[in-house]
Every structure is written in structure tokens, then in C-alpha cells.
Amino acid sequence: MALARNNKPSFPEAHYPSWKGCLWDTFDKPPEERRFLFKLDAALLTFATLGYFVKTLDQNNINSAFVSGMKEDLGLYKNELNYMQACWTVGYALGEIPSNLLLTRIRPRYWLPAMEIIWTILTFSLSKCHTPEQIYILRFFIGLSESTFYPGMQYIIGSWYRKDELAKRSCIFQASGAIATMLSGCIMAGAYKLRGVGGFKGWQWLFLIDGIASLPIGVLGFFLLPDVPEIANPWYLSQQEVALARERMRLEGRKGREPFSRAKLRKILLSWHLPILVVMYIAFSCAIPSQPVFQQYDRSINNLRAYTSTDPEYSVPNINLYPSGTYAVQVITTLAYAWLSDSLFRGRRWPPILCGGVVDLACAVPLAVWDISTGGKWTCYILWGAGYGLSGLCLAWAQEICSDDNEERALVVATMNTMSHVFQAWLPQIVWQQVDAPEYRSGFISCAAMAVGLLCMTGATAYGVPRVPGEASSIGAATRRLCSFG
Numbered sequence: 001m002a003l004a005r006n007n008k009p010s011f012p013e014a015h016y017p018s019w020k021g022c023l024w025d026t027f028d029k030p031p032e033e034r035r036f037l038f039k040l041d042a043a044l045l046t047f048a049t050l051g052y053f054v055k056t057l058d059q060n061n062i063n064s065a066f067v068s069g070m071k072e073d074l075g076l077y078k079n080e081l082n083y084m085q086a087c088w089t090v091g092y093a094l095g096e097i098p099s100n101l102l103l104t105r106i107r108p109r110y111w112l113p114a115m116e117i118i119w120t121i122l123t124f125s126l127s128k129c130h131t132p133e134q135i136y137i138l139r140f141f142i143g144l145s146e147s148t149f150y151p152g153m154q155y156i157i158g159s160w161y162r163k164d165e166l167a168k169r170s171c172i173f174q175a176s177g178a179i180a181t182m183l184s185g186c187i188m189a190g191a192y193k194l195r196g197v198g199g200f201k202g203w204q205w206l207f208l209i210d211g212i213a214s215l216p217i218g219v220l221g222f223f224l225l226p227d228v229p230e231i232a233n234p235w236y237l238s239q240q241e242v243a244l245a246r247e248r249m250r251l252e253g254r255k256g257r258e259p260f261s262r263a264k265l266r267k268i269l270l271s272w273h274l275p276i277l278v279v280m281y282i283a284f285s286c287a288i289p290s291q292p293v294f295q296q297y298d299r300s301i302n303n304l305r306a307y308t309s310t311d312p313e314y315s316v317p318n319i320n321l322y323p324s325g326t327y328a329v330q331v332i333t334t335l336a337y338a339w340l341s342d343s344l345f346r347g348r349r350w351p352p353i354l355c356g357g358v359v360d361l362a363c364a365v366p367l368a369v370w371d372i373s374t375g376g377k378w379t380c381y382i383l384w385g386a387g388y389g390l391s392g393l394c395l396a397w398a399q400e401i402c403s404d405d406n407e408e409r410a411l412v413v414a415t416m417n418t419m420s421h422v423f424q425a426w427l428p429q430i431v432w433q434q435v436d437a438p439e440y441r442s443g444f445i446s447c448a449a450m451a452v453g454l455l456c457m458t459g460a461t462a463y464g465v466p467r468v469p470g471e472a473s474s475i476g477a478a479t480r481r482l483c484s485f486g
Helices: 019-023 031-074 080-103 108-128 132-146 149-157 163-192 203-222 239-253 262-270 273-286 291-308 316-321 324-342 351-369 374-387 391-401 406-431 439-466 475-482
Strands: none
Touching: 031 080, 031 132, 031 149, 031 163, 031 203, 031 239, 031 406, 080 108, 080 132, 080 149, 080 406, 108 132, 108 149, 132 406, 149 163, 149 391, 163 203, 163 316, 163 324, 163 391, 203 262, 262 273, 262 406, 273 324, 273 351, 273 391, 273 406, 273 439, 291 475, 324 351, 324 374, 324 391, 351 374, 351 391, 391 406
16 A cells, blocks of 8 residues: 555545645646546536526526516416416426436437427417416426426536536536526516517516527537537547546446346335435425515515605615625535535535535524514525525535446436425425515524434435445545555
């Protein structure tokens, strides 16, 4: 066994990065690997981030359209908006697992861009709807087609990058959705100013603008998406670089495609990976508010001042602008978690996830008590963004744990995302009831309980992974192969 001078095992530079490697991992790579990663990042991350940005806009545009004239024009005065949101959620939940399993059998570079073009066409079609029933149908199929993108891209990113690279790429991808949420109000406000142009109303232009932005990105995907290493032949990578990609994944212990047999399915279903990782991800997704609590609190102050014949304290634009601070915190902490996990924490994912869980708990408890100052409430609302950005890190960890089985990796990632949406569909109907706004005591107590669950599940996963007999995850056997001692 080769030992360093301080009698500690000598590890590759990827696990003990230089200061430049902490900034960006390719600085510690050999020249040929650096060139390969530059090409891969330029193509894969460009399509992933742009695609997720417009997907987030398309997902949320129904809310903007509703308050921009669609409600009055179509006579939506009952629970139609809730039904529209539910139709999207049902379609999204139904599509994720089948789509990710399909990606293990077909070429992703055809499937994912094709689905983006389909949801773009359906988004265009929303601008011509005249009844809520038409919107229900379109929203279901938009959710179904959009369900392919986030878990599918996470699976593909996990098929190309090593442990010291994966969290950064996964979280950059996820952060693009948070940026879209942060900027959506500005984008939608600009689109609304086009009302009357071409005979379209303002809310119709919202759908048209989203579709116009999505279509070229979907087409671009046919040229930029590289499939997965074992079947890849993208125009921008040489045969030697594709071979390098396959060798990197072999050393990482990340298996390629295999036949999906009954024995494999039984192995996946009996493994601890699926239930523990799914519960951890559900706890993360339900430990953050599912209602626009910041906006509703500011609006409640305005309502109180109106009741006492006092001028409103917050203008409507400011009510929509202030919550951007939460999403700015989310973007910053999402990237910080990724950089720290890939570099200073030597690929360990659990410390940043525990940090996010502690933030969730620290913000939820005071709001559940509620008897705190306005400044205290604002602090909780804004800092809670530090608990929003754990999705990419959780999914990167799941992919490393399931490295020794490609089909399990695809299924676990999709199931984690699906079950989080299932819980987000029914739990808010119980604990986030609109009549409780803005106090939402049940909702904040639920977030605190879920934060405790996230901390417990993260600890259990971190403790259990290296101790599973015969485990071939990147934390177990793969790490020993990559960090061989001589």
C-alpha cells in the first residue's frame, strides 16, 4: 500500500483538489480530460439549463395568465385554477417513471427534445382555449410531456460525470429552474404589455412567448444531447473522447445498460435504496412551503391597513418582487452546496443536506409560533431559500449510491421525483388551506416535522451506505477502486 509522507493513503487529485480545483474541477484534470469535459459541459449543460429554464416558465405560466385577464375572459370564478394545476400534476406524476425507464432502452437525444417540442406545441395551443375543459386536457398532456425532462436530464448527467464533478453539474442544472422562478414575474410582465398586438390578449401572449422561447431549445437538443456513454456518438466528441468517457464511468463503478429482467426488478424492489432515498426526498420537498407565504403575508398587511383606512404599505409590484430574495438565496446556496460537496467535503453529500435541513427547521419553527416581529418573519421567509436548493444534491447522491445498476439508477431518480409530486398534490389540501393564510400554523408545523424527517433520513443514509455488504456504489466499492492505495 502506497502511503503519503504523513502516513495517510495517497488519493487522486480529484479527491484532494488544489485551490484551483475547488473553484472548478477541470483545473486538476489532465489536458485531454479537460478538453473532453469542456466540450461536454458546453453541450450538455447548455441544453439542460436552457431547457429547464423554459420548462419552469411553461409550468408556472398558468398562474400568471390567470391573474393577467384569463380569469375574467373565460369566467373562471370557482375552483378552475386548482383543477388546472391538478391536471398538470397528475400528468407529471404519471409520466416520470415510464419515461426514465424508457431512457434505458432508447436514445435520450431523440426522446427528450421530441417531448420538449410536444409540450411547446401544447403551450402554443393554450392561447386558443375558450373553455376551462380545453385547458384541463392540455394541462394534463403538458404535464405528461414535461415529466420527461427533469428526472431524465438528471439521469443523463449522472451517466457522464465522476463523483468530484457530479454535484456541481446537477445543481447548476437545478439552479436554472430557480432563476426562472425568480425572473418569471419580470418576463410575464413584459409579455403582458403586448396585449392587443396581433389580436391576442395579454394572457394569450404569455403562452405564445413561452412557446417561442421553448421551440428553438427543443430543436437544439437533437444536436447537443449526447445520449449516454455506451451508445454515444455526438458530433462534438471524438471516438477517443467517447472511449475516455466510458473508461471514466468504469473506474467510477457506474454500470451501463443491461437487460431489464424479472430478477433485476426484484433486486431493485428489495433493495434499501428505493424506500430510504424516496422517503428522504419526500421529506426534503415537503419541508418547504407549498404556498406563496411571503406574498400572502405582505398582502395581509395591506389588507389590515385598508381595514383601518390606512394607505397600503406594499405596492403590488413590490409584493411580487420581494420574494425574489428567497430565490436568490436558493440559487446562491444551491451552488455553494455543490461546490463544497464536490471539493472540500471530498464528494460527501450529507453535510450540505443536513445544513439545508437545519435551515428548514430553523425557519419553520418561528413561523409556526408566529408571535415574532415582522423583521423576524421576513428573515425566515428569505433565509428559507437556503433549504430549497437540495434537489440536485439529493439526486446526485442517489445516482452514486445506485452506481452499480443503471436501471435501478434511472428508476430510483424517477421515483424520488414522482413521489415528491404525489405528496405535494394532496398534503397542501390538508395543512396549507387557503383560509389559514397567512399564519398557516399547520403548514409550518408540517414543514418542521418534515425537516426533522429529512435530517433523520440523511443520517440513516450516510450511516448505512458504506456498511451494506457487497455494495458497489461509488461510496463503497467504486471509491475503493478510484482511490486505490497501490
